[in-house]
Amino acid sequence: MIDRQRLESIVREAGRVALERWPGNGHTPHVWEKSPGNPVCEADLLVDRFLRRELTQLLPSAGWLSEETADAPARLSGGLIWLVDPIDGTKDFIAGREGWAVSVALVLSGRPLLGMLYAPARGEFWHAEAGKGAWRNGRTLAASTRKELNGARVPADCLPAIDSDLRLVDKPNSIALRIAMVAADEADLLATLRWGWEWDVGAAALIAREAGAAVTDAFGQALSYNKRDPRAFGVLVTAPAIHAEAVERLAARAAELSRE
Numbered sequence: 001m002i003d004r005q006r007l008e009s010i011v012r013e014a015g016r017v018a019l020e021r022w023p024g025n026g027h028t029p030h031v032w033e034k035s036p037g038n039p040v041c042e043a044d045l046l047v048d049r050f051l052r053r054e055l056t057q058l059l060p061s062a063g064w065l066s067e068e069t070a071d072a073p074a075r076l077s078g079g080l081i082w083l084v085d086p087i088d089g090t091k092d093f094i095a096g097r098e099g100w101a102v103s104v105a106l107v108l109s110g111r112p113l114l115g116m117l118y119a120p121a122r123g124e125f126w127h128a129e130a131g132k133g134a135w136r137n138g139r140t141l142a143a144s145t146r147k148e149l150n151g152a153r154v155p156a157d158c159l160p161a162i163d164s165d166l167r168l169v170d171k172p173n174s175i176a177l178r179i180a181m182v183a184a185d186e187a188d189l190l191a192t193l194r195w196g197w198e199w200d201v202g203a204a205a206l207i208a209r210e211a212g213a214a215v216t217d218a219f220g221q222a223l224s225y226n227k228r229d230p231r232a233f234g235v236l237v238t239a240p241a242i243h244a245e246a247v248e249r250l251a252a253r254a255a256e257l258s259r260e
Contacts, residue, residue, distance in 0.1 A: 002059055002106065008116065008127065010054045014047050014102045015120035018087055021046070023096035024121055031094050041094055044068050047086035047102065055082050055104070062106065065230060067199045073228075079109045081226045083202040089174030098122045099172025105202035110224040115203030117176050126180055126207050134183055134210035143213035144188040144239035149246060152188035152239075155181050163249075175235070179204035182237045183211035189246055190237040193218055193257050198230040205235070214243035218254040233258045 021027045021043040029041040048068035056064070059082070063075035066084040075081055082104065087093050089100030101119040105112045117126040126141075128134035134141040146152055154163075155171040155178040169187055172178060179201060181187035202225055209215045217223055218234025220243070234254060238246050 002114070004114070004129075006058060007055075007104075007106075007114065008125075010051070010058065011102055011104050011116045011118050012120075012125065013054075014051050014086065014104075015118040017050055018043050018047050018093070018100075018102060019120045022093060022121060024098070029094055039090055039094060040068070041087075041090065043093065044087045044090060048084070051082075051084055051086060051102075051104065055084070059106070063226070065199060065226065067197065071230070075226060076228060079226075081107045083107050083112070083199050083225060085176070085199040088176045088200060089172060092173035097173070099174050099177055101174045101177050103174075103176045103199065103203045105206060105225075107202065107225045110226055112202055112206040112225065115206035117180060117203050117207060119174070119177060122177075126183075126204075128203075128207040128210040130206065130210070132210070134207045136180075136184060141183045141207070141211035142185060143183050143208060143211040144185045145212075145241070146188040146239040147241045149189070149242045149249070152242060153186070154189050154191075155187050175200050176204035179208050179215075179235065179237045182213045182239070183208040188239050189242065190235070191218065191246065191250060192234045192236075193250065193254055195231050195233055195258075196235060198225050198227070198232070201232075201235050205237070208237045212240065214238050214240045216243070216247070218250060218258075220244075220247035 031041045063081040085103040092099035098121040106114040
């Protein structure tokens, strides 16, 4: 159905475009806020335009849903859609830190078929194909197999007292890269308790699932994509054996926060 090598070439080129404009390479970006605490820079928009042009040419029948493009209801009329975050982790990008990535997923009937995640500043290319597995830089990924929630590695800046039995590990700003950490057995649990967008997690969630991780929303329900409202409350990615315990621990907090 699709030339996977051509798709990879497009995603890598998008990463190169972003990398040329990354402050870590000496570039000074023009930055503004879409909303308070939600920055964007010209690289986000440039990469978005590049990906839309190239991916539409690659697969003209697919719709489009991206963080940096105004949503259009036409995407709901077909079952096939590109789900794109041109620079996931913009805060790290504009600060010259490495924790950002280009995220692209191809979704059919609400389920990802292909997912690619390129973090050029880290030299990492991740991809997955539904039913076939997940890889980083060509090496097959196998997710965390931790059996106990106590002591689980969590990519976060800090933890509330109730979660003091968990262990902090390095946290990139990109939620996609934090999800991928579970896929690579560099973390055991990733949880968010807020409303989030499909483009943030589409590619990485497939990578984690294909690597053997459990992937749901904060309530333990399956994620789906290309919904009329392209949001879900939270994402929970864990070693399979600790998923049910993580859902139970987070249930009250998730219920309260989802009503705010």
